[in-house]
């Protein structure tokens with residue numbers, strides 16, 4: 782395996798990733814609109830700004846290896862985005878759609894983490910230390926974006942189960958008004974539940 786072969790592999794993956802990031806720049810505004818949870822909307826907008834910077838970083842890496850900044854259609858990202866779109870169409874705006882979007886977005890992040898991991902390793906093998914640093918930065922951002930999505934999913938699950946408990950409380954109100962009054966004075970503001 783010659784350095785030249787490695788170099789070609791590196792540039793090919795660079796082109797694929799460049800196209801993938803550009804597809805994302807186009808798709809993310811639509812995702813932000815489809816999202817309901819405010820934290821999710823903000824996270825998507827943040828990641829859009831990051832993704833634009835990632836595109837620029839890739840252009841810098843093209844410069845470092847002396848190749849033209851040219852994308853090559855990334856079918857993987859296209860497929861992931863198509864699936865994500867289906868989820869949006871199938872659900873109305875709300876928690877279920879948000880969770881479906883998060884699931885799709887996390888697949889996207891993992892796809893990117895894999896691509897940047899390989900790109901960084903190739904850059905290391907090719908002794909392109911400036912490129913290694915740029916690629917590592919992006920890889921770290923993708924990982925942070927992934928963790929943030931997990932966090933938001935957890936808050937959505939929590940608020941969904943709180944809402945379900947409130948609903949149960951209301952049902953109890955109707956059935957046993959006297960007992961519920963006692964429960965309320967004890968459990969107010971907290972998540973503590975009394976035995977039934």
Ligand code: FE
Nearest residue numbers: 802832835893
């Ligand atoms: Fe990215």
Ligand code: ZN
Nearest residue numbers: 797855856857
């Ligand atoms: Zn691809």
Ligand code: FE
Nearest residue numbers: 890893923926
């Ligand atoms: Fe990303």
